[in-house]
Structures are given as C-alpha cells and as structure tokens.
Amino acid sequence: MYYKRIITDDVYYVGESDRRLERFENMFELPNGVAYNSYLIVDEKTALSDGIDETVSERYYENIRFALDGRDLDYLIVNHVEPDHCSSINNVLREYPQAVMVITQKGLQFMEQFYNLDYRDRVMIVKEGDRLDLGKHQLEFIMAPNVHWPEVMVTYDHTDKILFSADAFGAFGAIEGHLFADQVNFERDWLAEARRYYINIVGRQGASVMRLFKKLEGKDINLIAPLHGLVFRTPDMISMILEKYTKWATYEPEEQGVVLVAASMYGDSQNMNDILAAMLADRGVENIRVYDVSKTPVSAIIADLFRFSNAVFTCLTYNTLLYPGMDALMRELVMLNYSNRRISYLENQSWGGRALDIAQEIFSKSKNLEVVGEPFKIKSSVAPEQMDDLLKLADEIAASV
Numbered sequence: 001m002y003y004k005r006i007i008t009d010d011v012y013y014v015g016e017s018d019r020r021l022e023r024f025e026n027m028f029e030l031p032n033g034v035a036y037n038s039y040l041i042v043d044e045k046t047a048l049s050d051g052i053d054e055t056v057s058e059r060y061y062e063n064i065r066f067a068l069d070g071r072d073l074d075y076l077i078v079n080h081v082e083p084d085h086c087s088s089i090n091n092v093l094r095e096y097p098q099a100v101m102v103i104t105q106k107g108l109q110f111m112e113q114f115y116n117l118d119y120r121d122r123v124m125i126v127k128e129g130d131r132l133d134l135g136k137h138q139l140e141f142i143m144a145p146n147v148h149w150p151e152v153m154v155t156y157d158h159t160d161k162i163l164f165s166a167d168a169f170g171a172f173g174a175i176e177g178h179l180f181a182d183q184v185n186f187e188r189d190w191l192a193e194a195r196r197y198y199i200n201i202v203g204r205q206g207a208s209v210m211r212l213f214k215k216l217e218g219k220d221i222n223l224i225a226p227l228h229g230l231v232f233r234t235p236d237m238i239s240m241i242l243e244k245y246t247k248w249a250t251y252e253p254e255e256q257g258v259v260l261v262a263a264s265m266y267g268d269s270q271n272m273n274d275i276l277a278a279m280l281a282d283r284g285v286e287n288i289r290v291y292d293v294s295k296t297p298v299s300a301i302i303a304d305l306f307r308f309s310n311a312v313f314t315c316l317t318y319n320t321l322l323y324p325g326m327d328a329l330m331r332e333l334v335m336l337n338y339s340n341r342r343i344s345y346l347e348n349q350s351w352g353g354r355a356l357d358i359a360q361e362i363f364s365k366s367k368n369l370e371v372v373g374e375p376f377k378i379k380s381s382v383a384p385e386q387m388d389d390l391l392k393l394a395d396e397i398a399a400s401v
C-alpha cells in the first residue's frame with residue numbers, strides 16, 4: 001500500500017488484512033476476515049513490531065518499504081511467535097540484513113521449532129524489564145506468558161505511552177479503512193468479534209491475562225496496539241476494552257440472560273427449548289439466545305455462553321451417549337474454564353442412554369457452575385402432561401437471572 005497509515009507522529013501501521021481465509025487456526029469461522037497487525041517505529045533507529053501471516057505478506061513488505069522511505073530496518077521485535085505473525089520473519093530478516101530480532105528466550109526456541117531460522121546470529125534475547133533505546137522512543141519489554149502462548153511478551157513505549165499488546169485486545173475482522181476503535185461503532189460492529197476472538201483463543205488463560213494487567217498497573221497507557229483488530233487510543237475506548245477484558249479474564253458474566261443450546265435431529269428437542277424460551281420471556285427475562293449446536297458456529301455459541309449469566313443445555317441421546325456436537329461443545333467449555341454461571345439441563349432420550357449423565361460428568365470438571373432446577377426429561381417429544389414441570393423449571397431459572 002503506497003499510503004502511510006499513521007498511528008502517532010513516527011509510528012506507522014504496516015499490517016494487512018486477509019479476507020480469503022475461511023477459518024482462523026483452521027477452526028474459527030471468519031465471516032469478516034482477519035487483520036494481522038504490525039507497527040513500524042521510525043526513530044533514530046527503526047523498529048518493526050511483529051510480522052504477519054505469509055499469505056498476505058507481499059503487500060506487507062511493500063508497506064514496510066514505503067513507511068521506511070529508504071531507511072534501513074534496525075530491529076524486528078517479536079512479541080509472539082505464532083505463525084499468523086511469524087511466518088514472514090525469515091523474509092523480513094533477509095530483506096533487511098542489518099536488522100536484529102528482539103525476542104524472548106522461549107520465543108527463539110519456538111522460532112527454531114517452527115521455522116528453519118536462517119539468522120541466528122542476529123538475535124537479541126530480552127527478559128522482564130529490559131529496555132531498548134531507539135533515540136526518542138524508549139521501549140520496555142514485559143513478559144506475558146500464556147497470553148496466548150508461553151513465549152509471549154508485550155512492548156511498552158515510554159515515549160508515546162503505547163502498549164504493543166500482542167494478541168491481547170485483538171478481534172476477528174479485517175480492517176475496513178478505520179484503524180481506531182473510536183472511529184467506528186465498536187459496541188455494535190466489533191465487540192462481538194472481539195469477544196469471540198478472546199474467549200475462543202485466549203479464554204483459557206484468564207489468570208495469565210490478569211497477571212499481565214497487574215504488571216501494567218501504574219503505567220500510563222495512551223494507546224493499545226494489538227496484533228489483530230482495531231487500535232484503542234481514547235481514554236473511554238481504553239477503559240471500555242479493559243473493563244471487558246477484566247470480566248472475560250475473571251470469568252464473570254457481562255450481562256444477566258439465558259443462552260439455550262439445543263441439539264435436535266428432528267426438532268422435538270428444539271421444540272422443548274423453544275417452549276422454555278417462551279416461558280422465560282413471559283417471566284420477564286430480557287436477554288434470551290436460542291442456538292442449535294449443529295447450525296451456529298460453536299465459537300459464537302461459546303462467546304455468548306461467556307457473555308450471559310445463565311445457560312440451558314439440551315442433552316440429546318445419540319447412540320446411547322450424548323449427541324456428539326453437544327459433547328464437543330461442553331468439553332470445549334471446560335477447556336476454556338467456563339465457570340461462575342448458573343446452568344440447567346434438559347434431556348431427551350427415547351429408549352435409554354446416558355446423555356445427561358455424560359453431560360454432568362463433563363461439567364463436574366468445571367468450577368462454580370450452579371445447577372438451577374431439576375433436569376427436565378422427555379421421551380422423544382414434550383408431552384402435554386409435562387408442562388407443569390417445565391413451567392416450574394422456567395420459574396426457577398427466571399428467578400435466578
């Protein structure tokens with residue numbers, strides 16, 4: 001792109017967006033694409049913060065050349081080694097033969113595991129609190145293990161008070177002209193994808209995120225520059241995203257509400273869910289989401305399960321066990337430390353099986369899931385004489401929201 005994207009006076013955005021990739025990490029749907037962010041500081045010394053995915057790298061190299069405007073690159077700072085940021089690194093080091101890679105010890109280990117690293121003699125290993133003087137800009141490296149991988153660090157620019165935050169504060173979604181969160185309707189157009197990104201990618205590592213926040217206490221942050229999504233530069237947007245992250249990282253719901261997740265082969269279990277949802281609506285529950293686990297991308301269901309306070313899981317019997325889609329969803333929730341929620345169970349079995357037992361067994365590994373009401377059970381379809389029991393469960397759920 002022969003056009004400079006200015007972050008501050010001498011800090012430029014040189015990242016690129018990928019609108020063709022179907023799934024991030026080959027797992028998570030990307031209806032709006034994804035941006036791989038990278039930043040260039042042009043000071044007495046020049047420094048590039050992070051690389052991007054090789055699939056869109058040709059334009060990236062052009063961005064760097066244009067922003068450098070004939071200068072050489074002195075440092076390549078690698079905050080995170082995952083290939084969505086580092087598959088381009090060898091090429092950058094080849095193009096800029098004097099550039100030194102700034103990385104953690106573990107980061108170097110991972111670089112060597114992933115890539116045939118050609119430039120081992122041009123490496124500066126940094127650890128907690130180490131600094132790099134670029135002239136005007138004074139950078140400090142802060143270790144952030146497991147936000148998202150063990151080698152991660154973030155970089156704090158003491159001069160412009162920029163936090164180069166690695167994956168933290170990222171979002172799915174390609175850049176649509178605007179680089180800054182305050183230029184768009186973030187809550188309407190980006191928040192859901194920021195939540196889906198965080199919960200599914202970094203969600204398991206809440207304690208690590210909170211440890212990083214502790215280290216950042218006392219540091220003025222005027223701008224957050226993540227590796228995906230938009231840049232945060234206004235106090236209200238920075239407060240907003242920090243507040244969201246604190247909820248997500250401590251596994252607290254953002255809002256009161258009920259997410260009903262069904263698995264349903266012929267619609268009878270879905271009907272049970274729809275009846276319960278209608279009863280909850282009539283009992284004043286404001287936020288209700290109803291999903292079919294076989295239809296909606298699991299990452300979106302998981303994001304909403306983290307967003308709201310209550311959930312109802314339909315345990316459909318399949319080959320005497322728990323329906324595979326629901327089984328996978330529940331195990332993924334446990335993996336992501338889903339906790340501090342109130343949950344209820346529905347079960348459908350026509351002639352036997354262990355669906356509910358398996359669901360309860362899976363969630364027994366989760367912390368602080370309070371079960372509301374008795375599991376409501378049907379055989380094949382809801383019978384009229386069962387409606388009182390379902391009404392009782394609706395009363396109990398509504399009272400707990």
Ligand code: FEO
Nearest residue numbers: 082084148167227
């Ligand atoms: Fe954006 Fe953990 O990689």
